[in-house]
Amino acid sequence: MEIHRIEPSNAGAVAALMSTVKPDWWDLEGASSQLQDVGLLARLVGWYMEQDGAPKGWVLCAEFEGYSTMTIENLGYDEDGAFVMEGQLEPLLRQAEQYARQRGLRNLKYVIGSTGMSCHGRPITDYGEELRTLRSNGRAHFDYFRSIGFVPAGFLPNCYGENYHGIIMVKTLL
Secondary structure (H helix, E strand, C coil): CCCCCCCCCCHHHHHHHHHHHCCCCCCHHHHHHHHHCHHHHCEEEEEEEEECCEEEEEEEEEEEHHHCEEEEEEEEEEECCEEECCHHHHHHHHHHHHHHHHCCCCEEEEEEECCCECCCCCCCCCHHHHHHHCCECCCHHHHHHHHCCCEEEEEECCECECCCCEEEEEEECC
16 A cells, blocks of 8 residues: 555545545535645634734634634733733734634634643643643633633643643633
8 A cells, every 4th residue: 555645636536535435524526625725724813912003912813614613823912021921912812702703613722831730740641630630830821711711621742842731721602
């Protein structure tokens, strides 16, 4: 068996396979579009705040229409030279949420690093138990996102380095 990269020259054959084996998910046209149009997978959208004619803070999101989800990819605010990611960004976070709702998306997702969290600096062996016992050790960023409706929903283990995990935070928009 050989393995090949999906390219425009062979995407039609793969789309035909997709629509044959799972026609309730893909018709031929939909499968072909999904294989070749990255805009169907994620569409970037973002906003920034301006003060005295210069950007002061931003939020960049990716819209995943197929999963009814928008993810916060990155964000930040210049607090007199200090990088912050909490309450100062609330107007932008409200804008992102409003946009997601208007687009009919059902979830807003964000991944927070495990610094200052009970799971940081050690391996995660039982994800369910770790999620049930997850605690902030004074991590303002995590505490802020919890206060605006995000809940921890899972982990991306070691995604920022060994024993430095990503905590998947989700806010339902229903």
